[in-house]
Amino acid sequence: MTSPIRTERHDNVLVIISDNPPVNALGQAVREGLADGIAEALADDSVEAIVVRCDGRTFFAGADITEFGKKPQGPNLPEALDKLEASDKPVVAAIHGTALGGGCEVALACHYRVAVPSAKIGLPEVKLGLIPGAAGTQRLPRLVGAQAALPLVAIGDPISAKAAKAIGLLDAVVGEDTLEADAIAFARSMVGKPVRRSSEGTANQDGVKNPAIFDDFRAKYGRKMRGFDAPNAAIEAVKAAGESSYADGVSKERELFGKLMTGSQSKAMRHYFFAERAANKIDDVPKDTPLIAINRVGIIGAGTMGGGIAMNFLSAGIPVTILEMKQEALDRGTGVMRKNYENTAKRGRMTAEQVEQAMGLLTPTLEYDDLADCDLVIEAVFENMDVKKQVFGKLDEVVKPGAILASNTSYLDIDEIAASTRRPGYVVGLHFFSPANVMKLLEIVRGEKTRDDVLASSMKLAKKIGKVAAVSGVCPGFIGNRMLSKRQEQANKLIMEGANHWDVDDVLLDFGFPMGPFQMGDLAGLDIGWHRDPSKVTTVREALCAAGRFGQKAGKGFYDYDEARQRTPSDEVKHIIADFAESAGNEQREISKEEIQERLLYPMVNEGAKILDEGMAQRASDIDVVWINGYGWPLHTGGPMFWAQEVGLGTVISGLEKHDLPVSDYLRTKAGAGNAFD
Ligand code: 3H9
Numbered sequence: 115m116t117s118p119i120r121t122e123r124h125d126n127v128l129v130i131i132s133d134n135p136p137v138n139a140l141g142q143a144v145r146e147g148l149a150d151g152i153a154e155a156l157a158d159d160s161v162e163a164i165v166v167r168c169d170g171r172t173f174f175a176g177a178d179i180t181e182f183g184k185k186p187q188g189p190n191l192p193e194a195l196d197k198l199e200a201s202d203k204p205v206v207a208a209i210h211g212t213a214l215g216g217g218c219e220v221a222l223a224c225h226y227r228v229a230v231p232s233a234k235i236g237l238p239e240v241k242l243g244l245i246p247g248a249a250g251t252q253r254l255p256r257l258v259g260a261q262a263a264l265p266l267v268a269i270g271d272p273i274s275a276k277a278a279k280a281i282g283l284l285d286a287v288v289g290e291d292t293l294e295a296d297a298i299a300f301a302r303s304m305v306g307k308p309v310r311r312s313s314e315g316t317a318n319q320d321g322v323k324n325p326a327i328f329d330d331f332r333a334k335y336g337r338k339m340r341g342f343d344a345p346n347a348a349i350e351a352v353k354a355a356g357e358s359s360y361a362d363g364v365s366k367e368r369e370l371f372g373k374l375m376t377g378s379q380s381k382a383m384r385h386y387f388f389a390e391r392a393a394n395k396i397d398d399v400p401k402d403t404p405l406i407a408i409n410r411v412g413i414i415g416a417g418t419m420g421g422g423i424a425m426n427f428l429s430a431g432i433p434v435t436i437l438e439m440k441q442e443a444l445d446r447g448t449g450v451m452r453k454n455y456e457n458t459a460k461r462g463r464m465t466a467e468q469v470e471q472a473m474g475l476l477t478p479t480l481e482y483d484d485l486a487d488c489d490l491v492i493e494a495v496f497e498n499m500d501v502k503k504q505v506f507g508k509l510d511e512v513v514k515p516g517a518i519l520a521s522n523t524s525y526l527d528i529d530e531i532a533a534s535t536r537r538p539g540y541v542v543g544l545h546f547f548s549p550a551n552v553m554k555l556l557e558i559v560r561g562e563k564t565r566d567d568v569l570a571s572s573m574k575l576a577k578k579i580g581k582v583a584a585v586s587g588v589c590p591g592f593i594g595n596r597m598l599s600k601r602q603e604q605a606n607k608l609i610m611e612g613a614n615h616w617d618v619d620d621v622l623l624d625f626g627f628p629m630g631p632f633q634m635g636d637l638a639g640l641d642i643g644w645h646r647d648p649s650k651v652t653t654v655r656e657a658l659c660a661a662g663r664f665g666q667k668a669g670k671g672f673y674d675y676d677e678a679r680q681r682t683p684s685d686e687v688k689h690i691i692a693d694f695a696e697s698a699g700n701e702q703r704e705i706s707k708e709e710i711q712e713r714l715l716y717p718m719v720n721e722g723a724k725i726l727d728e729g730m731a732q733r734a735s736d737i738d739v740v741w742i743n744g745y746g747w748p749l750h751t752g753g754p755m756f757w758a759q760e761v762g763l764g765t766v767i768s769g770l771e772k773h774d775l776p777v778s779d780y781l782r783t784k785a786g787a788g789n790a791f792d
Contacts, residue, residue: 119147121154126162126305127298128155133169140216141178142188148220149194156201163301164205166198166224167294172211173233174220179242179384182375191216191248192364195223199311204304208297209233209284214272219248222257225309228286228297229275235283236272240344242387243380243750247371251351252363253312258282260321260352264331268348269338282317313360321356328353341626342750343379378760382752386742389735389753393584394577396560396569397732403570406518412437412488414505416447416478419522420494422550425451426579428472429551435477435484444478451476454551482512490575492544494522502526503534510535518568520544521559525591528561538563542572545592546581547744548638555744556581557592584739587730593740596725597754600717605631609654610695612702613710615672616683621710626748631714633681636671640664657690712769719758719766720778726791727780734791755791763789 118134130151132138140148148166155164168174177191198205198220207213207221209229218237221227229235237246237254245251246267255263262281266273278284288296321327328349332339339345347370354366374380409432413424416438424434428451438444455469477484485491491513493505502521509519519541521531532538543559556576560569569585576583586592591599609615619630629637640655641664648660658664658671663686665671666679673681695702722737731737738753751757758766763785770777784791 115143117147117150118144119151121151123161124298126160127165127301128158128161128163129165129167129294129298130155131167131169132174135170137172137175137212138168138170138217139176139178139180140174140191140220141181144174144178145191145194146188149189149197152194152198152201155203156197161203162305163203163298164201165208165294165297165301166205166220167208167297168210170211172217173207173209173213174217175212176215176217176238177247179387182384183381191219195219195248199223199225199313201225202309204301204307204309206297206301206304208293209235209275210293212236212272215239215246215250216248219246219250219253222250222253222312223248225311226285226300226304227278227283228288228293228300229278229284230290230293231275231287232290233275233278234272235275235278236270237266238270238272240268240270240342240348241383243342243344243377243383244374245344245348245351245367245371247367247375249313249364249367251348251367252355252360253315254283255318255321255352255355256315256360257312257317259317260356261327263318263352263355264327264349265335267352268331268345269335318356321353341748343377344374347374379750382750382756382760385735385752385756386738386749389738389756390582392733393582393736393739394573396573396585399566399570403566405574406489406516406567406571408432408489408518408571408575410435410488410490412485412491412513413494414485414491414509415494416444416451417494418450419546419548419550420492421447421451421454422548422552423492423494423522423546424476425454425472425551426546426581428475430579431471431475432579433475433477435479435488437479437482437485439480441480444480448473448476448478482508485509486512486514488513488517490518490520492520492522494546497523497526499526499530502531506531506534506541510537516540518542518571520572522546523559524595527590528559528588529563532561532563539565540568542568543586543588543592544572545586545594547594553744554580554582555594555740556583557594557740557744558583558585559588559592560585561588582739582743584736585732586740587728589725589728589730593722593725593731593737594744596730597718597721597737597741598745600721601714602631604713604717606654608705608710608713609691610698610700611705612695612700613705614683615687615691616681617705617707618710618714621707622714624707625711625715626751628746632672636665636673636675636681638665639667640671654691654694657694658687661686661690663687709773713773713775715754715757716766716769716773717775718754720770720776720781722755722758723781723784723791724778727778759789759791 122129134144155161205224207224207227213221213235237250239246258281275287279287351367354363411427411434413420413436416436427434458464459469528543532541542564545557547553547555558572615632619633622630641659644659651657663670669675674684725731734755737755741747742753767777
């Protein structure tokens with residue numbers, strides 16, 4: 115097998131080049147080739163400087179994640195990098211694309227780093243439940259200081275070349291098209307000068323002089339890091355970089371890395387990494403399916419949902435025509451969009467110019483005819499089949515042939531909607547989650563007649579607007595809401611049997627969800643779908659609405675809310691629930707946290723199994739993607755289906771049986787056949 119690494123001589127400079135598509139992951143053959151390349155350069159007296167670069171779309175994007183959990187083969191990365199750094203001949207990393215994780219560590223072990231303006235650099239290991247394991251936590255703070263290193267190591271978001279230059283992570287930003295030549299020239303300019311090794315840097319002393327930076331960091335990012343082990347380990351490693359010798363710091367990093375690598379969180383998060391990518395693939399849609407170009411999007415409805423959906427496209431530079439029935443609603447909707455953008459700008463995440471750019475791409479209209487030229491139209495109108503059918507009938511008349519017609523319905527039958535047009539093949543469900551400009555998930559609902567090119571184009575578009583997509587078949591509630599309804603059913607029953615609603619919420623918070631079912635109801639508004647007749651009370655929810663407890667927006671719902679939106683349980687609600695339970699003749703009992711968790715989560719797994727059995731999801735990991743991105747299922751547990759496997763499908767079945775809950779045949783079959791869904 116030919117090595118993915120080759121070397122090229124440019125007079126006195128040896129260029130070590132990796133060509134390992136798609137992302138130059140640092141697998142065994144790459145590490146071996148890299149070690150050989152370094153040895154070649156060091157052994158040859160006529161080589162005076164070294165450049166490390168990659169072919170293809172990116173610099174090394176990190177260790178090869180597919181090798182994790184397997185027996186290590188070939189030279190290990192830390193040792194290869196130590197040899198590289200020990201060189202007396204200057205070594206320059208020439209970066210394009212993304213230098214991530216182990217790739218960033220290669221760059222850190224080089225004496226100098228140059229990059230093109232479009233490059234991104236970072237240590238995203240925390241997103242895989244890890245910390246850098248090839249001395250990244252030790253070299254980076256010594257080079258740029260603990261303060262600058264902390265977010266890179268503990269939060270894991272990559273930074274631009276410009277930002278990297280500003281903190282001293284890069285030595286130069288070079289021409290977009292002249293990377294190799296510029297890197298060689300840079301390397302030559304360093305010949306004869308003493309090399310600068312990151313491991314010998316002293317910038318890390320900022321954390322020793324001012325240890326408060328660690329506490330401040332924890333305070334700032336506490337919420338984001340809640341429940342995750344890796345960010346704390348990352349902070350510990352960066353701290354050790356200031357307090358210990360380089361060798362001791364590296365040992366500390368090894369110890370922390372090893373613990374995380376064998377732990378359950380990283381296993382789950384690595385599962386998720388591949389799950390997200392797998393969800394992008396539709397098994398029976400060929401990879402080379404021609405795509406429908408989407409240059410203009412139409413949105414019907416400028417309410418919260420329609421406006422949020424529109425913002426996704428505007429932010430991605432795609433013009434949007436937004437339709438409302440009345441001028442007043444149109445003005446209100448576009449006003450809210452502008453305000454949302456302006457708030458983002460206030461928080462420094464957008465410039466005023468970008469706000470104007472985005473809003474400049476918006477065309478508000480009251481006329482269906484103005485949607486004629488759109489390549490995709492998404493309706494976000496009232497959830498009612500007759501209304502949807504009317505809208506689609508109208509779209510069928512006015513929108514050009516070949517355009518995609520999408521519904522944002524969260525549970526209605528896409529096939530029935532499609533049948534109201536003469537082009538059902540072009541109809542698809544694009545289910546965005548509220549707030550649609552923030553939530554990552556896009557459920558793509560595949561109708562019986564949805565064409566391959568419509569699906570493939572929807573997938574591609576999802577990526578373009580920064581969404582994580584998963585395909586669902588047509589069934590009530592699709593993947594996400596169908597499973598949610600099982601959880602809600604149990605939540606409602608639990609409070610009738612004696613569980614406090616705040617205990618039900620707290621069990622899910624402890625599990626790692628950002629909120630529980632009753633908090634979620636309060637946030638969404640308890641009056642959604644309410645018949646608005648206070649004298650007609652048949653459920654707790656109706657009773658709360660009748661008492662004006664509409665949720666957070668009213669300052670009261672299941673909880674009372676203060677001005678900071680902090681919740682406190684309310685006596686009024688306690689009585690309402692108790693009255694309901696009594697009139698239903700429900701016996702009240704103490705319900706353990708264990709029972710609450712089992713009854714909330716196991717029925718979801720069972721429903722997920724049914725969804726798989728019916729072919730409504732392509733794979734179990736797609737269900738994990740839906741729940742992690744659409745409903746706040748904690749990433750560090752890998753999603754409901756992965757989590758169930760870790761708990762043991764047999765345990766899930768016994769739990770369901772213990773609580774007299776149904777168990778699907780599919781779940782039983784999978785439990786009996788190796789405890790694995792996929
Ligand atoms: C690490 O480095 C630990 C060290 O500190 C320790 C050393 C001792 N490995 O995302 P895409 C595959 S941890 C294996 O769709 P994009 C991916 O599965 C690592 N495979 O492309 C997909 O395969 P397929 C730290 C990888 O252009 C294909 O490549 N690094 C890896 O949207 C294309 O990927 C990271 O966490 C990998 N490292 O985005 C970076 N990376 O086609 C992880 C990708 O079969 N990678 N694949 O589905 C990324 O963030 C994105 O892939 C990247 C490109 C931004 C690079």
